[in-house]
Amino acid sequence: MNGSLVQQLPAWGAVAALAVLVLVALSGAAADGLVTARAERRRGGGFAPVAETARLLRQRPRGTVAADTLLRRVGVVGLPVAAALKVAVLPVGAWVVSDLAVGLVWFNTMDVMVWALVWLSGWGPNSVHSLVGGYRFLALALAYELPLMFALTAPAVAAGSLRMADIVAAQDGLWFVVWMPVAFLVFCAAVLAFSLQRPFTAPLSPDIAGGVLAELSGVERLLLLAGRYLLLAAGSGFGVALFLGGGAGPVLPGWAWFLAKTLVLFWLLLTIRRRVPALRPEQLMAPAWVVGLPLILLQVLVVAVAAVAGKG
Amino acid sequence: MGLNGVLARAAVTRCHVFLAEALDGAAPRMAVERELARRGWVEALSPADADILCVCGEVPGGQADAIHRLWDQLPGPRARVSVEQTDDAGARLDGCVAELLDTAGQRAQEAERWVQPDDDDSDAGGMDHSGMDHSQMDHSQMDDGQMDDGQMDHGQMDHGQMDMPMPGGIPLAGEGTDRDGLNLDVLKVPLGPYLPLWPAGLVLHCELQGDVVFGSAIDFPFGAPETGPAPGPDGRASVIHHLDLALRLLRLAGAAASATRTRMIRDSALDGAALDQCRTELQSELARIRKNGLLRRTLRGIGHIPDGSGLPGIEGTDVWDRLVGMFETAAAGTAAATGTTAAAHTTGPRGAGDPARKLPDLVRGQELSVVRLIVASFDLAPAARTVGVTG
Amino acid sequence: MSAYLGLAMSLLVAVAGVAGLYALHRLNAVANNPLISKPFASGWIPEQHALSRYHARYYPVTLIFLAFDVEMLFMYPWAVVVARLGASAVIEMFVFLGVLMAGVLWAWREGAFKWA
Numbered sequence: 001m002n003g004s005l006v007q008q009l010p011a012w013g014a015v016a017a018l019a020v021l022v023l024v025a026l027s028g029a030a031a032d033g034l035v036t037a038r039a040e041r042r043r044g045g046g047f048a049p050v051a052e053t054a055r056l057l058r059q060r061p062r063g064t065v066a067a068d069t070l071l072r073r074v075g076v077v078g079l080p081v082a083a084a085l086k087v088a089v090l091p092v093g094a095w096v097v098s099d100l101a102v103g104l105v106w107f108n109t110m111d112v113m114v115w116a117l118v119w120l121s122g123w124g125p126n127s128v129h130s131l132v133g134g135y136r137f138l139a140l141a142l143a144y145e146l147p148l149m150f151a152l153t154a155p156a157v158a159a160g161s162l163r164m165a166d167i168v169a170a171q172d173g174l175w176f177v178v179w180m181p182v183a184f185l186v187f188c189a190a191v192l193a194f195s196l197q198r199p200f201t202a203p204l205s206p207d208i209a210g211g212v213l214a215e216l217s218g219v220e221r222l223l224l225l226a227g228r229y230l231l232l233a234a235g236s237g238f239g240v241a242l243f244l245g246g247g248a249g250p251v252l253p254g255w256a257w258f259l260a261k262t263l264v265l266f267w268l269l270l271t272i273r274r275r276v277p278a279l280r281p282e283q284l285m286a287p288a289w290v291v292g293l294p295l296i297l298l299q300v301l302v303v304a305v306a307a308v309a310g311k312g
Numbered sequence: 313m314g315l316n317g318v319l320a321r322a323a324v325t326r327c328h329v330f331l332a333e334a335l336d337g338a339a340p341r342m343a344v345e346r347e348l349a350r351r352g353w354v355e356a357l358s359p360a361d362a363d364i365l366c367v368c369g370e371v372p373g374g375q376a377d378a379i380h381r382l383w384d385q386l387p388g389p390r391a392r393v394s395v396e397q398t399d400d401a402g403a404r405l406d407g408c409v410a411e412l413l414d415t416a417g418q419r420a421q422e423a424e425r426w427v428q429p430d431d432d433d434s435d436a437g438g439m440d441h442s443g444m445d446h447s448q449m450d451h452s453q454m455d456d457g458q459m460d461d462g463q464m465d466h467g468q469m470d471h472g473q474m475d476m477p478m479p480g481g482i483p484l485a486g487e488g489t490d491r492d493g494l495n496l497d498v499l500k501v502p503l504g505p506y507l508p509l510w511p512a513g514l515v516l517h518c519e520l521q522g523d524v525v526f527g528s529a530i531d532f533p534f535g536a537p538e539t540g541p542a543p544g545p546d547g548r549a550s551v552i553h554h555l556d557l558a559l560r561l562l563r564l565a566g567a568a569a570s571a572t573r574t575r576m577i578r579d580s581a582l583d584g585a586a587l588d589q590c591r592t593e594l595q596s597e598l599a600r601i602r603k604n605g606l607l608r609r610t611l612r613g614i615g616h617i618p619d620g621s622g623l624p625g626i627e628g629t630d631v632w633d634r635l636v637g638m639f640e641t642a643a644a645g646t647a648a649a650t651g652t653t654a655a656a657h658t659t660g661p662r663g664a665g666d667p668a669r670k671l672p673d674l675v676r677g678q679e680l681s682v683v684r685l686i687v688a689s690f691d692l693a694p695a696a697r698t699v700g701v702t703g
Numbered sequence: 704m705s706a707y708l709g710l711a712m713s714l715l716v717a718v719a720g721v722a723g724l725y726a727l728h729r730l731n732a733v734a735n736n737p738l739i740s741k742p743f744a745s746g747w748i749p750e751q752h753a754l755s756r757y758h759a760r761y762y763p764v765t766l767i768f769l770a771f772d773v774e775m776l777f778m779y780p781w782a783v784v785v786a787r788l789g790a791s792a793v794i795e796m797f798v799f800l801g802v803l804m805a806g807v808l809w810a811w812r813e814g815a816f817k818w819a
Contacts, residue, residue: 008705014712018720039572040349047325048352054322055363057728060422061737062360062387065482066752077721084717088710098709105779106710127742128501128753129358132523132680139761142768149775156782198566199606206509207564207684210357215742217360217387219728223721277607278566280681285764286816289807297800304793307786316731332746358743378746385740389733415733422734428741430748482741482748485755497755506746515745522758 005165006096013097014088021087024236024263025229028270035274056222064125064215072124076220078117079227082110086234091165093247093254103164104156107238108149114194114231115141118203118212121224125215133211137203139281140193143288144200148190150296154183154303155242168246177243179306182299184243186292188269191235196228197273202281236266316415320389323363324409328354330362330386332379333512335534337369341512342556343398344368346579347405357508359385364408367394369512375534378506384428389418430481488521496521505534509560509684511692516671516683523680528672550645551590552581554691558638561631561688564681567607573597591646598639608632615674615686623667631689638691668692763815771803 009016029049037045063069089096089103100106115138122134156162158180159170170176177184193200204211216224240246240261247254249261329348333341344366348355356362359382371379371394383392391408395401412418488498504515513534519527555578562571577593601607611632619627626634667690675683729735742749759765777796785792810816 008709011708011712014709014716017713018716022720037352039569040352041576042350042352045352047322051322051326054319055326055328057724057731058316058319058323058389058733059363060387060389060732060734061728063737063739064742065428065739066754068754077718080721081714081717084713084720085710088713096709097713098706100706100710102779123754125742126752126754127744128499128520128749129743131753131757135523135757135759138759139764142761142764146768146771146775149778153778153782156779157785160783160786162779162783198568201566202681205564205566205681206357207681209508209743210361213361214358215360215740218732219724221361222724222728274569277568277570277604277610279606279610280679281761282679282817283609285761286811289764289767289816290811293807294804297797297804301793301797304785304796308789308793310786319731360740360743381741381748382743382746385743387738387740418733422738425738426736427739483751485751485753496758499753499755500750502745502747504745510745522760524758524760 005169006091006094006099008099009095009097013095017087017090017092017097018084020092020259021084021230021233021237024259024266025226025233027263028233028266029229031267032270032274035271052225053222056218056225059218059221061219062215062217064127067126067215068124070124071120072216073220075117075120075122075124076216076223076227078113078120080223080230082113082117083227083230083234086110086231087237089164090234090237090241091168091246091258092237093256093258095255096165099163099165102162104152104162104167104242107164108152111148111190111194112145115145118196121216122203122212127215129208129210129214130212132208133203133205133214136205136208136211136281137196140200140202140284143281143284144190144193147186147288147292147296148194150293150300151183151186151190152242154180154296154300157300157303157307160307164241168241168248171245171248175243175245175248180243180299180303182295183303184239186296186299187239187243188265188272191232191239192269192273195232195235197232197269199273199276199279200284201278205278232269233262233266236269237262239265320413320415324412326353327351327363327405327408327412328356328361329364329366329405330356330359330382331508332365332367332371332382332506334367334369334371334375335513337367337512338553338556339369339398340395340401341368342552342578342582343401344395344405345575346582347401349575349579351405353405355508359383360387362386363390363412364405365390365392366405367392370394370396372534381428382506384425388422389415390421488519488526503683503687509564509688511687511690514668514687514692516675516687518675518683520680525675525678525680525683528675530668530671532668547587547645547647548581551587551594551642552578554638554642554645555581555594557688557691558635558642561635561638561685562601564684564688565607565610567601567604570597570601570604570607573600587646591643594639594642594646598636598643601639602636611635611685614678614682615689617670617674621670623670626667631685634689763810767807767810767815770806774799774803 026049030046033045033048035045036048037043086107088098089100089106118137119134122130122137124130155167155176158176159167161167161170192198196204202211204213208214213221213224240258244261244265247258249257329344331341331344345355359365363386365379365383365386367379389412391411393404393408395404485497485499487495499520501518501520502515503518504510505513513532515531515533517529517531518525555574559571559574559578562574574594574597577590577597581587581590611630613630615631617623617627617629621627629637671687674686678686742753781792781796785796
């Protein structure tokens with residue numbers, strides 16, 4: 001297949017994509033503030049992300065003694081950048097910033113980058129709490145990454161392509177979520193994990209004084225906190241493109257359907273993460289490898305058999 | 313006012329407050345926590361995150377070094393406040409808002425500092441320091457004899473003992489042998505006294521390899537708290553105390569939703585709500601927690617106290633049991649105040665067994681997060697009071 | 704080619720956005736030069752630098768992970784062609800995956816996924 005399925009946007013497309021990503025993430029942060037306020041029986045709360053941003057923009061930058069400032073900065077800057085690079089290959093309805101032939105692998109690459117970025121943010125400050133947080137993330141990543149990779153393979157096998165637009169197009173008749181439920185669930189869990197949301201918050205946990213966040217202040221803290229929301233929003237977008245038919249839907253244009261589905265999945269993930277307690281990495285390891293991995297392999301097997309049968 | 317003024321106005325709607333709880337600071341801390349929740353403010357988990365350093369309770373002059381150091385670690389704009397009475401928490405925090413809004417004043421303050429000063433007075437911290445270096449020295453000499461693998465790090469490390477490269481005035485990590493006999497870097501990390509969600513006044517001097525505590529010593533450097541749950545049948549105090557313990561444990565376990573609900577029950581008990589109503593609410597919360605399979609999985613089996621360990625009342629329990637026990641004791645407290653028989657019994661007869669003494673044994677070989685959960689699963693207030701009394 | 708242009712633009716825009724935030728921070732922070740603080744240690748001066756040879760107890764898991772991760776190199780190209788190649792490709796891949804999975808189960812029995 002060729003790239004005619006979607007239209008590649010001109011140079012300003014990247015600006016628009018990033019703006020939309022930030023708005024979606026902001027909506028999630030505001031919704032989270034509202035729900036938190038509701039749970040604590042106070043009014044308002046939707047203003048929380050704005051107030052937090054203002055507070056951090058006003059805060060003095062802070063380093064620690066003999067810290068690795070460069071690595072710390074690479075880590076915190078990298079998280080929002082990785083999220084932006086993910087959405088670059090994401091087809092929003094009929095438009096995409098970059099119609100990369102290996103878009104799915106690109107997503108996977110950015111996702112693996114998060115390993116390094118979170119760890120660097122933890123290593124940089126030269127503080128025990130941050131360091132423990134950084135290494136905890138690596139332990140989590142060892143548990144979630146393989147199931148995620150196989151979950152990504154399933155739609156690729158069904159579509160016979162690694163191009164995001166082809167994968168969306170292949171769901172013309174039937175959304176992948178219908179016959180790849182395991183892959184979808186594993187994918188959603190992994191999205192929560194790489195955006196450091198509960199139950200995968202051990203790297204930022206209060207028992208290590210905020211872990212990776214423990215020594216961050218000012219704009220660097222803001223970038224890391226925003227990066228989490230941006231990654232979650234980007235992950236939701238990919239969930240829609242890979243499993244929920246992308247922009248497919250009646251009446252409304254593709255981009256509207258795509259955004260609507262993304263917002264719903266995004267808020268759903270935000271709701272889930274409010275309801276579950278945090279898991280320690282070592283609790284996750286055995287279930288992920290011994291239960292999660294075989295299940296997702298079976299899913300890929302089913303998809304592969306169906307793909308071969310459908311062809312033959 | 314320009315952009316900066318707007319930002320300042322927006323910022324103070326959501327101040328982050330680092331709570332440093334003094335020995336007898338439980339009551340003011342709870343008052344401050346309630347005030348923070350009412351305003352939608354946030355409890356900071358570390359000084360880097362904080363706008364306000366709030367000292368809860370009275371810190372005697374001789375014990376204020378740590379507070380000074382924490383204060384030096386706040387990035388600014390910053391304000392510092394001390395809350396000693398439960399009823400002036402709100403007013404004190406309002407004072408901080410005015411300070412934080414004073415951009416010119418904050419700028420002047422920040423212009424005067426650049427590096428956190430070293431404290432060169434020979435306090436307890438300094439003494440630990442030299443003691444530690446000693447033990448490192450022994451270690452490295454031993455290693456020298458044993459292995460000659462010419463590792464780069466190794467060579468540097470040994471060198472370090474001789475002419476001390478101390479970047480930023482802090483030595484490099486020393487080495488130690490882990491349980492499998494591997495030679496690994498050891499970090500000496502004190503937990504407490506001023507750590508969020510940590511029992512007031514407790515210090516656990518940990519030796520960490522990676523995130524595993526392989527050795528620890530316990531200390532109450534400031535002595536023992538005077539208050540804590542009243543020993544008499546004061547139901548309300550017991551309810552508040554045990555809900556406070558439970559919510560700390562829940563927050564450490566990452567069960568934020570449960571912790572928030574528990575805090576609201578505690579706050580309503582503080583506000584003088586009818587204890588019958590508290591009982592209904594806390595029993596329904598306990599029912600919810602019992603149904604939370606993931607939470608149970610997180611807490612089950614850790615911090616298990618074997619039979620015959622001299623801790624009557626909590627033998628054979630793990631962190632999960634003790635969490636449930638906190639709710640049950642709180643529920644018993646509500647009954648006691650309404651005249652029923654069940655007296656507010658705390659965890660075990662006082663002084664008979666001291667969980668604080670058992671902590672180093674219980675946390676040995678545990679991962680840091682488990683250590684925190686184990687510590688939070690005990691009611692150390694009565695234990696700290698009997699420090700020095702043999703069990 | 705233009706696909707890579709789009710990626711480069713995205714990178715540029717994202718970095719520019721971050722730089723803008725840094726600039727905004729510089730303009731509005733109460734001081735521009737970073738405060739050099741000691742790391743937080745419950746109110747103590749840290750007794751030594753935290754940066755050290757860290758004991759990552761999940762080390763065995765990283766090795767198992769590596770085996771599977773290398774396998775992913777084959778997985779993506781395979782995903783593209785499996786429908787065309789037919790049943791033999793499926794069988795070959797899943798025999799391979801089965802072997803790896805047997806390794807995982809063996810490691811599990813040896814307690815590689817448990818620590819602390």
